Amino acid sequence: MEPKYPIPTVGALVKGPSGRVLIVKTSKWQGWWGVPGGKVEWGEPLEAALQREFREEVGLELANIRFALLLEGVFDPQFYKPMHFLFVNYFAESPDETVCPNQEILEWAWVTPEEALRYPLNNITRALLGAYTGRGAI
Template structure:
């Protein structure tokens, strides 16, 4: 029996105040934030740290819970999936992205400019939350 996947992601500020957006192979050309599935026995915090290291080569600091979202059979995702997405806000001291094979493109942008990108729905929600909280 299939069950929902627990996934993590984070909106991350660099030392110059810009946030990292990525375009991956999994969201049909839409932009989002690095993240992925939580592995068995792994905490949410460990998972988001690992995913950032694997996908973009960045170490996260000041990781804080932001929200939990649900994506059920979204046409934006590359295959049918039911995901519980646990979102975080964080910082990093490094701007040097080392992308893995999933990352097609990336950009450091000011938070208020992020909504100008074709974001997937869950990332748009996270950016909107950060803007409402005055994280710009």
């Protein structure tokens, strides 16, 4: 049974040393590309959840974490099942671009923001990338 309240999640658009950003494709988003992230655990601070999710999903450590924007996803048809999410999005940097994917990550790419816009991005990531490019470089 699904919860009857919004689920808080964290994610980040991360820039590597090359100046490119990381996007990933997961099965949960049905072929749409996005950014690594996931649910916040009970009692877990948001930035700690973000660090944990990046370690678990792609094996990266994050630095220079900055809040980017808050988005809501209510029964988004791009997601594999009906859910109500609160997406707490960040910008961050990684000192390394070596991705060690877990089973959730089907594909990944380090791309320029312009290249990322040519991928089939989920709506949340497209909005995050828009905020990123509107602000200039992170």
